[in-house]
Amino acid sequence: MSDTDGVLVIGACQAGIQLACSLREYGYPDPITVVGAERHAPYQRPPLSKAVLHGETTPGALALRSEAFYADHGIALALGERITRVDRSTGVAHALSGRAFAFGRLALAVGARPRRLPVPGADLGGVLYLRDADDALALKHALANAGHVVVIGGGFIGLEVAASARRLGHRVTVALLEDRLLGRAVGEATSAFFHGAHTRRGVQVHLGVQPVQFYGDDRGNVRGVELSDGRHITADLVVVGIGAVPRTELAEQLGLDISNGIVVDAHGVTSDGTTVAAGDCVACPPPVDLPDLPARIRFESVNTAIEQAKVAAATIAGRPVPYRVVPWFWSDQFNLKLQVAGLSSGHDRYVLRGDPEMEKFAVLYYAGERLIAGDFVNRPADFLAVKAALAGGRTISPAAATDVAVPLKKLVLT
Ligand SMILES: Cc1cc2nc3c(=O)[nH]c(=O)nc-3n(C[C@H](O)[C@H](O)[C@H](O)COP(=O)(O)OP(=O)(O)OC[C@H]3O[C@@H](n4cnc5c(N)ncnc54)[C@H](O)[C@@H]3O)c2cc1C
Structure with missing residues (x-):
């Protein structure tokens, strides 16, 4: 193993590709291979x-970069290669196909897989998950023949699929164990809004229930769901969206610390002191200073994957910068653009700006006088103002924020 063997990035998606691109931006001179x-x-x-489920685009049109970009930047891609074993002593990673990849430095950007539902009948035809392009194509195909779609889970993926299926004219039911939609990501007022918005658009929502079993027909295709409250719902397509589990098997093999994700420090470095990791697979120190946050957090968002990848690349390139950003993400459901900035979990009060009835409002979260986060529905300018305020450690007077006639960016206190 030598540094001139360069960097091997395992995982060729948002985090892995950003990591490779950032390495070149930071002037990293040696070979870079990304294997996916x-x-x-x-x-x-x-x-x-x-858009893929609506038929507005295809996975083939969603490429992060062109082939020419990778060639021009000296980034070698090895696609269709699953790494099953990494030998750090020899500096070689082995793929299922038998191919071997030498490396001087290793980066893990292996992402997450959908959490599986361990109930009888979960292996019937028509019980689907959504994580990758092949899943999306299979789901699109299944939607073409479905009448009643049942979505298990009330997080982003579940609700986005529910909205897409409804838009396509299907009967849609969402069933979730929690007592509110999007419970892990937004505050109660925003959850209540999305419950109302989905219901108004014809989605049936059942809270506080989970599937006990799926039952099927003679051909092994799902025909219904039995829920924990005894209710039976017919279904000819079930989409399970109950969260994602970080892919940690290679990290385990390497003896790295794992705690709901591959543990990294603020520079993206794992417990062996040299391997870096980024994206959905990572548990990292919180990137903001707020009371009562856990020691490590795992985010699943495009922005986090990008920012963590930049941090890991900077570490390898010898220009270390800590991961200090305001986390943010978005979700599109029907004509509703939800944007979330910051972490609201430690708030002691919130203010509502705008009118949820008009489907255009913001919820700003405070810890004392300090603004710590916001949820925004169809208010992109407010989102940008709050994101900038949080990044600059500034606040907005809660009393002034309720006046929608004044742009939020004018209310940021210095
Ligand atoms: C359907 C869907 C919709 C989403 N919508 C939004 C949204 O609106 N807004 C938002 O902010 N985020 C959204 N996200 C989340 C966002 O896409 C993820 O957070 C982001 O893709 C994480 O990037 P990643 O590179 O860490 O992981 P991944 O995207 O999971 O990529 C990891 C890659 O590594 C590969 N891999 C794993 N193990 C190996 C191995 N052993 N060998 C080789 N390759 C391996 C995997 O095949 C995969 O291609 C969405 C996610 C999904 C699934």
Whole structure:
């Protein structure tokens, strides 16, 4: 193993590709190889649950970069290659196909896989998950023949699929264990809004229930779901969106610390002191100073994957910068653009700006006088103002924020 063997990035999606690109931006001179298990050219995942299902685009049109870009920047892509074993002593990673990849430095950007539902009948035809382009194509195909779509889970993926299926004219039911939609990501007022918005558009929502079993027909295709409250719902397509589990098997093999993700420090370095990691697979120190946050956080968002990848690349390139950013993400459901900035979990009060009835409002979260986060529905300018305020450690007077006639960016206190 020698540094001149360069960097091997395992995982060729949002984090892995950003890591490779940032290495070149930071002037890293040695070879860079990105190896990915999927056969598709590295692509954006967010449209999979929206535009791909609506038929407005195809996975082939979602490439992150062109082939020419990779060639011009000396980034070698090895696609359709799943790494199954990494030998750090020899500096070689082995793929299922038998191919071997030498490396001087290793970066893990292996992402996450959908959490599986361990109930009888979960292996019936028509019980689907959505993580990658092939899943999206299978789901699109299944939607073409479905009448009643049942979505298990009330997080982003579940609700985006529900919205897409409804837009396509299907009967849609969402069933979730939690007592509110989007419970892990937004505050109660925003959850209540999305419950109302989905219901108004004809989605049936059942809270506080989970599937006990799926039952099927003679051909092994799903025909219904039995829920924990005893209710039976017919279904000819079930989409399970109950969260994602970080892919940690290579990290385990390497003896790296794992705690709901591959543990990294603020510079993206794992517990062996040299391997870096970024994206959905990573558990990192919180990137903001707020009371009562856990020691490590795992985010699943495009922005986090990009920012963590930049940090890991800077570490390898010898220009270390810590991961200090305001986390943010978005979700598109029907004509509703939700944007979330910051972490609201430690808030002690919130203010509402605008009118949820008009489907255009913001919720700003405060810890004492300090602005710590916001949820925004169809208010992109407010989102940008709050994101900038949080990044600059500034606040907005809660009393003034309720006046929608005044742009939020004018209310940021210095
Ligand atoms: C349907 C969907 C919609 C989404 N919508 C939004 C949205 O609207 N907004 C938002 O902010 N975020 C959204 N996200 C989340 C966002 O896409 C992810 O957070 C982001 O893709 C994470 O990037 P990543 O590179 O860390 O992981 P991944 O995207 O999971 O990529 C990891 C890659 O590594 C590969 N891999 C894993 N193990 C190996 C191995 N052993 N050998 C080789 N390759 C391997 C995998 O095949 C995969 O291609 C969405 C996600 C999904 C699935």
